[in-house]
Amino acid sequence: MCTYVETPDIKILLDAGVSLGPNRFGLPPHPKEYRTLKERREMMLKVAEKVDVVTVSHYHFDHQTPSYTDYAYNWSSAEIADRIYSGKVVFMKSYRSHVSFSQRRRGWMFATTSGKKAERLDTADGRSFRFGDTTMTSSPPVAHGEANSSLGWVIMTTIDYNQSERILFTSDIQGPMDSRTLGLILAEKPHLVIVGGPPIYLSGMVKQENIDKAFKNLQRIAEEVRTTVLDHHLLRDEGWRVQTQPVFDKAAEAGHRVVTAADFIGEENRFLESRRNKLFEEDPPSEEFVKWTKIPILKRKPIPPPI
DSSP, rough: OEEEEOSSSEEESSOOOOHHHHHHHHHHHHHHHHHHHHHHHHHHHHTTOOEEEEEEESSSSTTTTSSSSSSSOOBOHHHHHHHHHHTEEEEEOOOSSSSOHHHHHHHHHOHHHHOOOSSEEEOOOOEEETTEEEEEEEEEEEEESSOOOOOOOEEEEEEEEETEEEEOOSSTTTTTTTTHHHHHHHHHHEEEEEEEEOOOBBBTTHHHHHHHHHHHHHHHHHHHHHEEOOOOGGGGSSTTHHHHHHHHHHHHHTOOEEEHHHTTTTTOOTTTGGGGGHHHHHHHOOOHHHHHHHSSSSHHHTTTEEE
C-alpha cells in the first residue's frame, strides 16, 4: 500500500514497505513476483530520495522496511532501510500502547535501528502535524481488521491541503470490518480514500460475517466518498471484482468512482499473487530458481533470487 502524496508544502511517503506472500497455493513466489518486488523497491527508494516525511501505520513488513537483509520476502537490508528513513521526519504508530506482542517487538527494533537515523522520530497516534497549509492527522489506533483482532491495531492518516483537498490513507483495516473505524473514516469527510479491502483470499480462516460486514461498510464509503481506491488484501483473490460489484454499484448511483491503485495512476493491474499457480504453469521457473527456493529460509534470505 506504499503511497506517495505531494502538496505545495510537503512530500510524504506513506507505509514504505513491500513484501511477497511466502506461500500461496502451496507455492513460493514466482520469479515474476520477485522481479516486480525488486522493481517496486527500486521505485520506493527513488521516491524516498525526495520526501520530507515517512509514516509507519504498523509494523508488518509490507508497511515498513526492516533493517536486516531479506531477499526472500521483503527485498530489504540495513542499507535500503537507511535510504528510506535516514534524515527524514518519521511519524510512526506507538509500539508501547495498543500493540500486539510481535508488533511491540518489531516497533522497538524499528525505533532502535532506522528510527535512530531519522531527523525526527515521533509517535503519531491521535495527533496532528502542520506544514504550511498542509495538515497531517493520524487517527487513534483502530483495529487491524475485526474489533479485538489478535493482529492488533493500526493508525490511519488524513492529509488535508488548505481545507480544499483531503486524502485518507487507511492501512490494514480490512474493509473496514469494524464499524467504529467506518465512523472515523466518514467523520473525516475525505475526497479520496485508500482502503485495503477485506482479505477474501482467507475465506475459511476469517469469519464470513466479518467479510460481509466489510463489504457493507465499503458500500457506505463508496456512497459518501468521491473516489475510493481499493487495494492490498482484496486483490489477492482472483474473484475480487465479482464480490465487490455491490460496492461499484453504490458508487455509480452516487456519481462516485471505485478504482484500484493501478487504475488510479493509469497502469495495468497485474494481480500476480492471485495468479501464482497459473504463473508456475504458464512460465515454469528455471532449475536454478527452484534450487534457490529449496535452501532453508534463514540461509536463503541473504541470497538474492536468481531471476
